Amino acid sequence: MKKIPILLTAFGLSSCSAWVFAEADAERGAASAAMCMACHQADGGGMNIAGGESWPRLAGLSATYISKQLHDYKSGARSNASMIPFASMLDEQQIEDVAAYYASLPATQGKGSEGADEATLNRGQQLAERGDWSAYIVSCKSCHGSDSQGAGGDFPGISGQHAGYIEAQLQAWKAGNRKNDTQDLMGSIARRMSDDDIHAVAVWLASQSPAGN
């Protein structure tokens, strides 16, 4: 499938001419984002919540990726009790606008790596940058791009994301609770990771810079 048809079929639209929303507008998006701030914070930085459900940083993620996730919550392809009600309130135009808004915000630093020991951080770095081919764990940067800061609209930046959120997502894929990724690419990797590996890579990534320079 070509990129555009993936989106179109996801919305049940059949031809390019149906793709007629007004252009995404970050300023309009800021208005919709008012109801997101309680969790994702005014700067879009989210919050690492140890022992609870973390709120992901949205600031600086790709608009294409944010939009896909909002559509997935709305359609039920990605399920989460905190998010579904909010995603469901947004219409198509608002999704594009709010995605453009968060994408335009400067990325903030993730939390959750404080106090991690050196061995854990080293293992995390190894998994992120080189992988562990003896268990066919492909390095995160192979798909998530240089320094795992994101590659195109399909592979989100994960560097500098909150450790609690990264860990929860990897566990969700491993348990089969998150399965909205393109071609099960992420699931295939997460299912090969031990709990310790998941923790190690999450804390190491959280300690890294979310954006180039």
Next chain:
Amino acid sequence: MIRTLSYAALSGTLLLSVNASAKDTTTQQYIDTLTELGYPAPKGNELVHIPPTMEDLESAKLHPELKRVIRRGYDLFTNTQQLRGENVFNNMNCSSCHLGEGRMPFSAPVWPAAVTLPNFRGKNDHVNNLEERIAGCFTYSMNGKPPEYGSDNMLAISAYHQWLAKGVAMYPEQPIYGRGFPAPDRPEELSYARGEAAFEEKCSVCHGNYGEGLRVGSETVFPATWGDMSNNWGAGIVRIFTAAGFIKNNMPLGQPNSLSDQESWDIAYYMSNQERPQDPRYTGDVAETLKNTEARFHKHSMYGQTRETDGHVLGDHRNTGEKPFLKPDSIRSRTFE
């Protein structure tokens, strides 16, 4: 998960020997992991070698200066783009095709070259050594110009290959398990249309609809599968069976052995019907070049043939991609006289 030992050689006899030890257990775990991923178990007396990792290097008893050079070789192998414009003129790293840092079986692990060369090679009809084999991948797969024989970079890359072969006897008589990109059986017929559809469904999210791949800054995230930024027409992977073997065993990334044999071959056929930089052995005429190289090489590719969809003759051009020359002078015959 498998722990890595510096090496383990396994044969039918070794398995049964009384000395069966930790080494055999490690080797068995290694094989189990591979078979769980869909790879075949070793047949008969195949040689199984677990190449050492970079962590093993740190604890190895080698001169610190040698370790430094092996690390440099590793760095060049996995980030060959640092030689862009000098030795490399496309978006590839060595590890773009030799997955797992050149260590993965069924992804043409590179260490066998270190224990089987010097040897005669049909592709250039003379005896080659390790440096010349590496030079071959630079010339064709990297659409480039190999570093000088004996240069620091060439030595570092060779040292990395040799380190990966640590412990294997020279000129092994047994066949090597997981060498090359073993191709699945060729199906009755290959389809361009099916290959195109499968590529768009399974591959284009990373390699793009036009095989262009994706770069972020000066780093290649997803290499180009054809076009100017890919390997040239002389590279081993343009042979349809080699591409089918690569794809079946390694792609989509992270999901080896997930495609059917038919899909792997259809996609390989579709890819071989796309343009790429000229074969450095080009004489100025595609038909003549085909005649010179057909028997040993291009009978397995679509080079010089007419594409069924639009009548385009593949390889009938003078485009060398970003590389400002056709043929590096390292391609020459040897006579040993």
